[in-house]
Amino acid sequence: MIFDTSIPIIRKKAINRIKHLLDKKAKIEVLEKKKNRTYSQNNYLHLILGWYALEYGDTLEEIKQEHFKKNVNPDLFRTEFINYKTGEIRERWRSTRELNTGEMSSAIERFRNYSVKSLGLYLPEPGDLVHLDEIKNQLEQHHNKIYL
Incomplete structure (x- = not known):
């Protein structure tokens, strides 16, 4: 766990x-x-998804798939492929690894807006390191790590 010893109550902890x-x-x-x-774009995304998951009461993976990809950014993540044996057109959801930096920035910004509208939860900007460090500490306090 990381403690910011410049804050008296945290120092005591x-x-x-x-x-x-x-x-x-x-x-x-x-x-x-x-x-x-700075936080890398991917680390930043996982921090804000984890914070949203904690506040929403669901797992990181559920939030990432259902909210971040399917609800907020289906145009970036939903693709189709043809089953080579049956010829059936199937749905596939892209990984965040497949996005370029611009697409990832757009997806994150949309999710930040969605978070405020759907849950009333402000997700800090990438440069807000103090707030992001606080979120990281909060998430690390959950021993089962389902939010990281």
């Missing part, structure tokens, strides 16, 4: 966590985390 680990005689590693200058 960090001290309590370290004391707890020392009491358990746990093996620990303490590192100084340098501030990120």
